């Protein structure tokens with residue numbers, strides 16, 4: 001399994017569930033953390049702290065919302081070549097696993113980046129896409 005590097009990011013379907021777990025329950029500290037959860041099995045996909053706004057020039061619309069305990073989360077509506085629209089957020093990191101398919105460079109929503117579908121590490125259902133800069137995608141295709 002390839003690990004995401006700093007320049008990689010994950011585009012996650014915003015229809016995921018969100019759960020707030022008090023860290024006080026786990027650590028005794030007063031802070032709390034929200035998590036993005038797989039809508040299919042409830043597995044922890046990413047911490048709210050990994051949400052990172054990456055704007056796509058292909059976005060049909062966008063707005064900022066408070067989600068996963070984070071203010072100003074960019075929620076974008078994107079359309080694939082089949083005409084299917086998705087509301088998505090971006091994150092750097094998480095447990096999403098890039099599929100075994102090769103990096104795709106056509107129909108990318110982020111110029112200069114290749115993409116592949118990513119799946120939940122527990123139930124293997126697609127939960128989004130991972131994007132990698134073109135310069136490093138080819139080298140990482142050997143993973």
Ligand SMILES: [Zn+2]
Pocket residue numbers: 038039040041042043120121122123124125
């Ligand atoms: Zn799942």
